Amino acid sequence: MMHHIPQPPHSAGLGLRGPRPRVEPSQVPSPIDAKEIDRVEWERQPYLTSSGQKPPLCTTDYTALDQGNSSPKFVRLSTWALPSTSRLANDCRVPLAAVFQPFAPLDPREEEVPLVDSGDFGPPRCERCRAYINPWCTWVAGGDRWRCNLCAHETQVSPDYFCNLDANLHRLDQLQRPELNRGTVDFAVGEEYWASHPPATLTNPYYSIEPLPSGAKPPSPMNFVFAIDVSSDAVRCGALKAICSTLLAILYGGDTIDGDNIEPCFPPGSRLAVLTFDQTIHFYDLSSDSVPMLVVPDIEEVFVPLRDGLFVDPNQSRSAIEYLLESIPIRFENVVMRDSALGSAVRASLAALAGRGGHVVMFQSTMPTIGPGALVGQPKDADLVNTDKEKTLYKVRDIAWADIGEACAMEGVGVSMFLTPSQFIDVGSIGAVSTLTGGELFFHPRFDITRDAAVFVSQFRRLMSRTQVYNCTMRVRCSKGLRVSTYRGNFMQTAPTDIEIAVFDSDKSISVTLEHTGKLSPREFAYLQSAVLYTTADGQRRVRTCNVGVQIVELAGNIFQFADMDTIVCHFLRQALWNMPRRKMSDIRDDLTDDCSALLVGYRLQCASTTRSSQLIIPEMLRGLPAYCLGALKTKPLKARTVSPDVRNFYAHRLMSMNIRSLIHQVYPPVLALHDLSDDIALPDVNGNVQMPSLMRNSHLFMQSHGVYLIDNDELMVFWIGASASPQLLKDLFDQDDIMTLKTSMYRLPPLQTRLSTQVRNILANREISRGKLAKLYVARQNLDANELEFSDMLVEDLNNGTFSYVEYLTVLHNQIGTILVQGDPTTGLRSPW
Known part of the structure; x- marks a missing residue:
C-alpha cells in the first residue's frame, strides 16, 4: 500500500464551504495523460503541417515538415476548425485566438526558414489588402494574375515573376520557389521597406546639437x-x-x-x-x-x-x-x-x-x-x-x-x-x-x-x-469574414492594425483575438498571415511571413475536436493579466474561472445535451483545461495571497510575452519522481536516442516520504527530498548519505559517476537546452527548509495559494455549470456560487 506524505507547508488555500467532495484524486481528469500520449505519438515521427491532423502539444519535442502551413512552433490557434458564424462561435464559447512566435527556434533536424530575394520590385503583394504572396494563393489567366487568398483580389504578375502553369493550374517553378510551397518565409526587401525616423515633437527626451534626422x-x-x-x-x-x-x-x-x-x-x-x-x-x-x-x-x-x-x-x-x-x-x-x-x-x-x-x-x-x-x-x-x-x-x-x-x-x-x-x-x-x-x-x-x-x-x-531583430512592425491579416480585434503582448500599438516592437527575439510571442465580420463558407478555408518587417542583427531589412490555412466547420463537435488547449489557456491568462491595472483582482480571478465554465457549458449544450445535469462533462481535447485554469489562478501575478507588487509585475511582464511552452510550464509545472527512474531512461540507447522520463501528477497526494522529486517551471527548479529517503539514494545523487548534512545552497548537481546522477544531469541538460538558459535551483528537505514553501506553492493540484485544491475546483465548476443548465440561459454571467 502506498503511504502518501502529508501536505508540505503551504500558504493557506480557500476552504470550500459546505461538505467537502468525496472524490478519488486519481480519477479526476489530468493534463499529464494527454501530454504523455502526445509525446509517444509525435516524438518519433514528423508532423506534416498540411495533413489536417491536430498538431502536437507545445510541450512535446517534435519536428515539423512545412508543407505550406507554418509550423505550430510559429503559430498556434485556439481551434484548428474555425466556426462558420459568430453565432456558432458564441454558442460554443471557444475563444477565437492565435499565438504567433515568428522567430521560434527550430529543431536541428528541421529546415531553416528560407530567404527569398525578389529583386528590386520586392516581394509580390496583393494590390488591395497588401498581403504577401503565399502557398494558398491561386493563379488565373494562364499565370498572368494571382488571386489573393485573403481578399480574393486578382493582382497582375510582374514580367520578371511570370511563369506558365501546368495542367493543375500550378506554376511550373512552384517547387523551386519557397514562397509558393513554404508557410514561413523571409523576404529580403529594399529601400521602400526601410524604417522611418520618428516625426519631430515639441519636446525631445534628450538634448542634441545636431538636427534630428528625418525620412x-x-x-x-x-x-x-x-x-x-x-x-x-x-x-x-x-x-x-x-x-x-x-x-x-x-x-x-x-x-x-x-x-x-x-x-x-x-x-x-x-x-x-x-x-x-x-x-x-x-x-x-x-x-x-x-x-x-x-x-x-x-x-x-x-x-x-x-x-x-x-x-x-x-x-x-x-x-x-x-x-x-x-x-x-x-x-x-x-x-x-x-x-x-x-x-x-x-x-x-x-x-x-x-x-x-x-x-x-x-x-x-x-x-x-x-x-x-x-x-x-x-x-x-x-x-x-x-x-x-x-x-x-x-x-x-x-x-x-x-x-x-x-x-x-x-x-x-x-x-x-x-x-x-x-x-x-x-x-x-x-x-x-x-x-x-x-x-x-x-x-x-x-x-x-x-x-x-x-x-x-x-x-x-x-x-x-538568441536570434534577435530590431526596428520591427507587425501586422496580422485575416481572410474575408474575419478580423483581428485585439493584440496581447509586450509592444507599443500605434494603429488598430499595426504594432511596433523595438526588439523581437526567438523567445517572445504575440497573441491576437479574432472575431467574425461575416459568414464563412465551410467549402473554403480560413487564412491568417502574420508579417513582421524587421532589421536583422547584421543589418539586413527583411519581412518574415507566417501563413496558416484552417478548415471552416458548421458543427460544434468539430470545433471542440480540433480545440487547442495550450492556446486557449494562453489566451485566458493573458486576458487576465491585461486586466490587472484595470479591474479588481478578485473580479479578474472570477472571470478566469467563468471563462473555463462557459467553455464547458458550451460543450455541454452543443455536444452533450442529452447527458444528466449531475455529470461533469469535459471534452477529450480539453481534459486538462480545469487544471490549467486552476494553475493560472495560482501563478504569482494572480494568486490570492499576499505577493510583493514587484513580483506580481515582473511575472505579469514575463507571462505576457513568453513563448507558449514556457507559459504552460509556469501554469502547470512538470514534476518527476527521480527515485523511480528505470535503468535505461535518460541514457543514450544503441542508436544514440535519449528517452526522457514520464511526468507525474502535480500534487502531494502522489508523493512518498522516501522519494526525491524535481519540479521545474522554467524559472525555478526545486529538488524535494523526503525525510525517509535512503542514504544510498542521497549518496548517488548528492554525494551525501545524511539528509541533515546535505548542502541546500547548490546551484548545480555534483558531477558524480553514478547511474542516477548521470540520468538526472541528462534530464537537467535537456531542459536547459530546451529553454536556452539555467533556472534557479533550490533543494528542499521535508519539514526542514524554507524552500519547501516555494515547492508547495508549485503543487497546483493541492490546497494552497489562496484558492481551491483541484478536486474542489472541479466541484465549483460543476456547480456553476449545473446552475446554468437549470436556469437554461447560458448567456447570463457566470459567478462562483461560493
Whole structure:
C-alpha cells in the first residue's frame, strides 16, 4: 500500500464551504495523460503541417515538415476548425485566438526558414489588402494574375515573376520557389521597406546639437548600449562585479564569475558602448586605450558628449574594453552614493542610439530616486490588497516611464533590464520601458553572487546569443469574414492594425483575438498571415511571413475536436493579466474561472445535451483545461495571497510575452519522481536516442516520504527530498548519505559517476537546452527548509495559494455549470456560487 506524505507547508488555500467532495484524486481528469500520449505519438515521427491532423502539444519535442502551413512552433490557434458564424462561435464559447512566435527556434533536424530575394520590385503583394504572396494563393489567366487568398483580389504578375502553369493550374517553378510551397518565409526587401525616423515633437527626451534626422532610416548592424548602475547598492551586493565579469566573457569568452568557461556570443558585426550612472551619467571613449571618462552632471536634459569612440567594434578595441570592465568595479568600490538616475540613463542610451536603433541592456540595483521618472517611497500594498485600489499597484506611478518607453519604441530602441534590488524597486513603473519596447526583465531580488551568479550568467548569455531583430512592425491579416480585434503582448500599438516592437527575439510571442465580420463558407478555408518587417542583427531589412490555412466547420463537435488547449489557456491568462491595472483582482480571478465554465457549458449544450445535469462533462481535447485554469489562478501575478507588487509585475511582464511552452510550464509545472527512474531512461540507447522520463501528477497526494522529486517551471527548479529517503539514494545523487548534512545552497548537481546522477544531469541538460538558459535551483528537505514553501506553492493540484485544491475546483465548476443548465440561459454571467 502506498503511504502518501502529508501536505508540505503551504500558504493557506480557500476552504470550500459546505461538505467537502468525496472524490478519488486519481480519477479526476489530468493534463499529464494527454501530454504523455502526445509525446509517444509525435516524438518519433514528423508532423506534416498540411495533413489536417491536430498538431502536437507545445510541450512535446517534435519536428515539423512545412508543407505550406507554418509550423505550430510559429503559430498556434485556439481551434484548428474555425466556426462558420459568430453565432456558432458564441454558442460554443471557444475563444477565437492565435499565438504567433515568428522567430521560434527550430529543431536541428528541421529546415531553416528560407530567404527569398525578389529583386528590386520586392516581394509580390496583393494590390488591395497588401498581403504577401503565399502557398494558398491561386493563379488565373494562364499565370498572368494571382488571386489573393485573403481578399480574393486578382493582382497582375510582374514580367520578371511570370511563369506558365501546368495542367493543375500550378506554376511550373512552384517547387523551386519557397514562397509558393513554404508557410514561413523571409523576404529580403529594399529601400521602400526601410524604417522611418520618428516625426519631430515639441519636446525631445534628450538634448542634441545636431538636427534630428528625418525620412527613411538605412538598416545597419544592431548596436548595443550596456548601462551599468554603479551606486552603492550595486557595489555592495556584488552585482557590479558580476556584470563586468560576465560582459567580458560574453565578448571574448573565458571563465565567468561562477567558474564556468563560455564561448564568446556577442553578435558579429555589432558595435557596443558602455556607460555607467549613479547621480550622474558617465560616458567612455573606447577609441583610446586609456579610456577617458566623460561625466554628464545634467540629468534633466541629457546629452551625449562624444560621437567618435562611443560605439566601437569589440574586437578592434579589445584592450580598451578589457581595461574598462576590469577597472569599473575597482573605480567605484568605495562609492557612497545611493541615488541612481535610471530614467536619465535610459534617455542617454536613447540619445546614443537615436537615428539607428538598437538594444539597451540596463543593470539596476535600486529604485531611481532622482532625475526623470524619480520614484519616492513604497505603496502601502498591505492596505490596498483585495480593494478596488489594488490595481494602482500594477500601474505606472510616474507617466515619465511610459513616455520614455514610447520614445524608445518609436526610435527602434529596445530596453532589457537586469534588476538586482535589495528592497522595493517598483517594477511596475520602470518595467514599463521594457514592456513597451519588447525588451525583457530579469529579476534577482536580494542578489547573492554565490547563489545567483550561474543563473545571471546564463540569462545574460541567452540574451546575447538568441536570434534577435530590431526596428520591427507587425501586422496580422485575416481572410474575408474575419478580423483581428485585439493584440496581447509586450509592444507599443500605434494603429488598430499595426504594432511596433523595438526588439523581437526567438523567445517572445504575440497573441491576437479574432472575431467574425461575416459568414464563412465551410467549402473554403480560413487564412491568417502574420508579417513582421524587421532589421536583422547584421543589418539586413527583411519581412518574415507566417501563413496558416484552417478548415471552416458548421458543427460544434468539430470545433471542440480540433480545440487547442495550450492556446486557449494562453489566451485566458493573458486576458487576465491585461486586466490587472484595470479591474479588481478578485473580479479578474472570477472571470478566469467563468471563462473555463462557459467553455464547458458550451460543450455541454452543443455536444452533450442529452447527458444528466449531475455529470461533469469535459471534452477529450480539453481534459486538462480545469487544471490549467486552476494553475493560472495560482501563478504569482494572480494568486490570492499576499505577493510583493514587484513580483506580481515582473511575472505579469514575463507571462505576457513568453513563448507558449514556457507559459504552460509556469501554469502547470512538470514534476518527476527521480527515485523511480528505470535503468535505461535518460541514457543514450544503441542508436544514440535519449528517452526522457514520464511526468507525474502535480500534487502531494502522489508523493512518498522516501522519494526525491524535481519540479521545474522554467524559472525555478526545486529538488524535494523526503525525510525517509535512503542514504544510498542521497549518496548517488548528492554525494551525501545524511539528509541533515546535505548542502541546500547548490546551484548545480555534483558531477558524480553514478547511474542516477548521470540520468538526472541528462534530464537537467535537456531542459536547459530546451529553454536556452539555467533556472534557479533550490533543494528542499521535508519539514526542514524554507524552500519547501516555494515547492508547495508549485503543487497546483493541492490546497494552497489562496484558492481551491483541484478536486474542489472541479466541484465549483460543476456547480456553476449545473446552475446554468437549470436556469437554461447560458448567456447570463457566470459567478462562483461560493
